[in-house]
Amino acid sequence: MTVEVKICGITDEEAMEAAIEAGVDHVGLVFYPKSPRAVTPEQATELLSYLERPVSRVGLLVDPDDALLDAVVGGVRLDLLQLHGNESPERVEAIRLEYGVPVMKMIPLAGPDDLAAAEAYIGVADRLLFDARPPKTATLPGGNAVSFDWTLLTGRRWPLPWFLAGGLTPANVAEAIRVSGAKAVDVSSGVETAPGRKSPELIRAFIAAARGA
Numbered sequence: 335m336t337v338e339v340k341i342c343g344i345t346d347e348e349a350m351e352a353a354i355e356a357g358v359d360h361v362g363l364v365f366y367p368k369s370p371r372a373v374t375p376e377q378a379t380e381l382l383s384y385l386e387r388p389v390s391r392v393g394l395l396v397d398p399d400d401a402l403l404d405a406v407v408g409g410v411r412l413d414l415l416q417l418h419g420n421e422s423p424e425r426v427e428a429i430r431l432e433y434g435v436p437v438m439k440m441i442p443l444a445g446p447d448d449l450a451a452a453e454a455y456i457g458v459a460d461r462l463l464f465d466a467r468p469p470k471t472a473t474l475p476g477g478n479a480v481s482f483d484w485t486l487l488t489g490r491r492w493p494l495p496w497f498l499a500g501g502l503t504p505a506n507v508a509e510a511i512r513v514s515g516a517k518a519v520d521v522s523s524g525v526e527t528a529p530g531r532k533s534p535e536l537i538r539a540f541i542a543a544a545r546g547a
């Protein structure tokens with residue numbers, strides 16, 4: 335089974351090229367100004383110009399208002415919008431219809447009860463992304479290198495594609511795939527040497543580990 339890999343929060347040419355050469359499927363750009371991985375639409379367009387083959391271009395937003403969506407969707411050619419805040423099913427549907435770009439909704443998980451929230455996005459979102467619920471002390475709503483109990487997803491069937499995210503690393507991604515049954519994985523912190531500083535070496539190691547799973 336080939337597992338799809340998304341590298342999120344790319345901010346420089348070197349990381350983009352390493353991801354492409356290693357066979358990445360999705361590249362993620364963060365449009366959340368408070369993030370150490372934030373890029374502007376202009377920076378994103380420049381980074382995406384380094385793509386030497388077609389890959390899926392994902393824009394990450396957190397509870398975006400229409401002004402931000404206008405700037406991002408109007409300024410950058412994206413294939414998928416990752417909504418990583420508290421967007422309601424109604425808001426997800428409205429964004430999808432208004433902007434004409436497929437949408438992936440992040441579902442924060444800390445325990446079994448959190449899975450019920452995903453049901454409301456079936457038929458509304460194009461994909462789901464299961465991520466760890468941020469710790470109370472976290473300053474960011476994602477990208478915190480925190481994992482959740484992957485057995486929450488073991489044996490679950492979803493009628494739409496989904497990503498596993500949260501605290502994945504080259505060392506744990508194969509086990510995470512095995513336990514959760516994920517067919518797509520997403521990483522940011524686990525391929526960094528510091529918040530916002532991607533490591534080409536770790537990117538290569540992560541993709542190789544996910545592909546070998």
Ligand SMILES: O=C(O)c1ccccc1NCC(=O)[C@H](O)[C@H](O)COP(=O)(O)O
Nearest residue numbers: 342369476477478479499500501522523
């Ligand atoms: O990366 C950020 O800075 C960020 C900011 C605000 C919301 C989400 C953010 N990141 C999410 C991701 O990069 C991934 O989709 C995913 O959650 C994996 O994060 P990590 O645990 O760092 O691998």
